[in-house]
Amino acid sequence: MISAQSVLEGDRLALSRLLTAIERGSADGQEALNALFKHTGQAQLIGVTGAPGTGKSSLVNQLALHYRHPAAGDPLRVAIVAVDPSSPFTGGAVMGDRIRMRDLAGDEGVFIRSMASRGSLGGLAPTTASMVQAMDAAGYDIIFIETVGAGQAEVEIAKLADSTLVVEAPGLGDDVQAIKAGILEIADILVLNKADRPGVDSAERALKGMLQLGHPVEHVFMHHGKKAQVATHDTVGDLWLPPIQRTVSTEGQGIAELAEAIARHRAYLRESGEWERRDRARLETELIALLGVELMARWQAATPDEVYNEVLTQLLDRQISPSQAVNALTRQGEYSA
Amino acid sequence: MISAQSVLEGDRLALSRLLTAIERGSADGQEALNALFKHTGQAQLIGVTGAPGTGKSSLVNQLALHYRHPAAGDPLRVAIVAVDPSSPFTGGAVMGDRIRMRDLAGDEGVFIRSMASRGSLGGLAPTTASMVQAMDAAGYDIIFIETVGAGQAEVEIAKLADSTLVVEAPGLGDDVQAIKAGILEIADILVLNKADRPGVDSAERALKGMLQLGHPVEHVFMHHGKKAQVATHDTVGDLWLPPIQRTVSTEGQGIAELAEAIARHRAYLRESGEWERRDRARLETELIALLGVELMARWQAATPDEVYNEVLTQLLDRQISPSQAVNALTRQGEYSA
Numbered sequence: 001m002i003s004a005q006s007v008l009e010g011d012r013l014a015l016s017r018l019l020t021a022i023e024r025g026s027a028d029g030q031e032a033l034n035a036l037f038k039h040t041g042q043a044q045l046i047g048v049t050g051a052p053g054t055g056k057s058s059l060v061n062q063l064a065l066h067y068r069h070p071a072a073g074d075p076l077r078v079a080i081v082a083v084d085p086s087s088p089f090t091g092g093a094v095m096g097d098r099i100r101m102r103d104l105a106g107d108e109g110v111f112i113r114s115m116a117s118r119g120s121l122g123g124l125a126p127t128t129a130s131m132v133q134a135m136d137a138a139g140y141d142i143i144f145i146e147t148v149g150a151g152q153a154e155v156e157i158a159k160l161a162d163s164t165l166v167v168e169a170p171g172l173g174d175d176v177q178a179i180k181a182g183i184l185e186i187a188d189i190l191v192l193n194k195a196d197r198p199g200v201d202s203a204e205r206a207l208k209g210m211l212q213l214g215h216p217v218e219h220v221f222m223h224h225g226k227k228a229q230v231a232t233h234d235t236v237g238d239l240w241l242p243p244i245q246r247t248v249s250t251e252g253q254g255i256a257e258l259a260e261a262i263a264r265h266r267a268y269l270r271e272s273g274e275w276e277r278r279d280r281a282r283l284e285t286e287l288i289a290l291l292g293v294e295l296m297a298r299w300q301a302a303t304p305d306e307v308y309n310e311v312l313t314q315l316l317d318r319q320i321s322p323s324q325a326v327n328a329l330t331r332q333g334e335y336s337a
Numbered sequence: 338m339i340s341a342q343s344v345l346e347g348d349r350l351a352l353s354r355l356l357t358a359i360e361r362g363s364a365d366g367q368e369a370l371n372a373l374f375k376h377t378g379q380a381q382l383i384g385v386t387g388a389p390g391t392g393k394s395s396l397v398n399q400l401a402l403h404y405r406h407p408a409a410g411d412p413l414r415v416a417i418v419a420v421d422p423s424s425p426f427t428g429g430a431v432m433g434d435r436i437r438m439r440d441l442a443g444d445e446g447v448f449i450r451s452m453a454s455r456g457s458l459g460g461l462a463p464t465t466a467s468m469v470q471a472m473d474a475a476g477y478d479i480i481f482i483e484t485v486g487a488g489q490a491e492v493e494i495a496k497l498a499d500s501t502l503v504v505e506a507p508g509l510g511d512d513v514q515a516i517k518a519g520i521l522e523i524a525d526i527l528v529l530n531k532a533d534r535p536g537v538d539s540a541e542r543a544l545k546g547m548l549q550l551g552h553p554v555e556h557v558f559m560h561h562g563k564k565a566q567v568a569t570h571d572t573v574g575d576l577w578l579p580p581i582q583r584t585v586s587t588e589g590q591g592i593a594e595l596a597e598a599i600a601r602h603r604a605y606l607r608e609s610g611e612w613e614r615r616d617r618a619r620l621e622t623e624l625i626a627l628l629g630v631e632l633m634a635r636w637q638a639a640t641p642d643e644v645y646n647e648v649l650t651q652l653l654d655r656q657i658s659p660s661q662a663v664n665a666l667t668r669q670g671e672y673s674a
Contacts, residue, residue: 030660033658033660034657034658034660034661037655037657037658037659037661038655038656040655041655051389126659129659130659279653280653283652283653283659284649284652284653286659287649287652287659287662287663287666290659290660290662290663291633291636291663291666291667292629292632292633294663294667295629295632295633295636295667296628296629296632298667299628299632312621312624315620315621315624316616316617316620316621318374318375318377318378319375320371320374321370321371321374322374322463322466322467322620322623322624322627323367323370323371323627324371324374325624325627326624326627326628326631329624329628330628330631330632330635
């Protein structure tokens with residue numbers, strides 16, 4: 001049994017059990033989540049995505065340390081969910097955990113969970129959404145949602161976040177441009193990590209050029225990881241302009257400035273009403289995804305195997321097309337949901 | 338109107354129109370596809386995937402030229418569908434076309450079509466499947482399905498192919514390993530392109546190591562792009578062992594040997610019964626995807642907007658969880674499909 005009350009009270013073991021139940025799609029996990037749901041909506045959700053080799057895990061690590069040891073104020077409680085949609089193996093995610101553990105081990109204010117593409121019933125994005133909700137109800141102030149790669153799955157997972165960081169690094173190959181164009185649309189903040197590498201200036205110029213293509217204003221603010229050059233506003237009118245923040249995460253360089261950019265984005269979200277709009281869009285997206293899973297399950301329960309197999313045989317024999325097969329399987333009155 | 342007969346007779350304009358209709362999800366496109374479906378199942382479908390920067394487009398280009406100008410026998414008719422799931426823009430795909438056009442322009446035996454993620458109703462993989470079926474019915478002998486990246490979408494699109502080529506290149510960054518592990522599972526043939534670059538030997542060793550992890554045999558055959566070293570069999574018992582083929586596609590090096598490996602894989606598919614198994618799996622996957630789209634459409638048609646909006650409001654106010662909202666929206670008897 002999973003105790004929703006224990007999760008609310010910050011019991012780490014209870015949260016771990018709940019997350020496992022969510023991944024497995026078990027009924028008592030769902031029951032606990034139903035009870036916890038009214039306590040969600042408090043955490044700041046930070047999506048972190050980018051191509052392999054950009055140093056995302058190390059960056060999340062450093063940001064977590066920053067929030068745990070702030071220059072002023074109370075430390076924030078930090079949770080990390082690392083999703084690897086590209087790999088059917090858990091290897092990458094598990095390795096990432098081990099690296100993180102060195103710096104964050106033994107800190108009760110940090111909770112880390114990895115998730116591979118297998119073992120998620122009902123789709124990766126809805127399962128991640130549920131896991132984030134559990135962490136949110138458990139009282140974590142900051143929740144990182146970290147994904148590898150830059151495909152459709154990453155874009156969907158990025159939509160779960162309030163603020164999305166897209167991480168780039170200099171010198172990752174010649175036609176990375178194509179991928180960048182795709183994920184720039186989802187970036188609230190661009191991080192140019194490994195900024196001590198050669199090619200960082202031209203990488204920043206390229207990013208700036210692509211940002212200008214995507215935004216109907218001439219001026220894009222640049223942040224060079226130097227305090228004096230950090231702009232104090234990233235907005236023009238109602239528009240948020242994704243800033244470019246240089247970091248060297250292995251050295252901790254630019255991390256405080258990046259955290260400031262995240263704080264500015266949070267303030268922008270709150271002031272513009274975008275926070276509430278994103279929360280609503282997120283919940284509706286999750287609803288539609290779960291609805292699709294449920295409709296399919298109900299159809300399966302209502303359709304005799306013989307009916308399905310007969311239609312499938314006609315399809316495989318190319319007597320009917322896939323579209324005609326769907327028509328045969330959903331004929332009016334043939335099943336009732 | 339789209340004439341299925343014209344598509345069958347090889348009319349390129351009719352095929353172009355049909356592909357556009359399929360992308361738009363129009364009814365007359367579906368009607369033509371229904372009529373054409375019994376003529377499908379003839380082409381050899383070759384999936385080509387891999388990370389950005391590996392030179393996939395150039396490789397497909399060279400293979401197409403090879404099939405158009407064979408050393409012996411008749412030239413084959415070649416179609417290429419280039420899918421870019423990672424980018425919401427068409428920029429990358431269009432640019433790829435332009436590069437290809439230089440070599441293949443004016444050849445009536447080659448048909449090229451790009452597809453971006455937008456404008457495909459019902460999901461990228463089902464739409465790609467329909468487009469491939471149209472090309473198949475139009476009499477193309479070889480159909481390349483080219484995708485960028487290595488995420489879940491690429492894996493799904495790769496499942497549409499009879500033979501899947503995973504393209505790698507030396508020196509694409511330090512943790513490309515994680516991605517490789519994920520897509521190695523779908524590789525029938527591994528192509529090590531840009532083999533004139535430094536680091537090619539260590540890249541091949543790494544690939545070999547990962548292949549050995551994934552296959553329960555000690556010996557993995559290596560192909561070094563030199564005729565004398567090409568193994569004449571890639572199977573142990575009933576098992577196909579993905580060969581590693583070095584190429585320098587910009588120079589045309591290794592292309593003939595790669596085509597031989599593809600021919601061997603085709604023979605293996607035919608002899609082992611795997612050809613039919615893959616065809617069946619492909620059609621059933623497409624059926625399930627289209628069924629999901631249809632079930633959602635029927636649910637939408639049967640559910641009054643007020644009912645949906647009321648449940649959504651309760652969800653957004655966090656009175657009910659997403660799972661409870663789904664239950665409310667699919668309550669027995671509330672709609673009949």
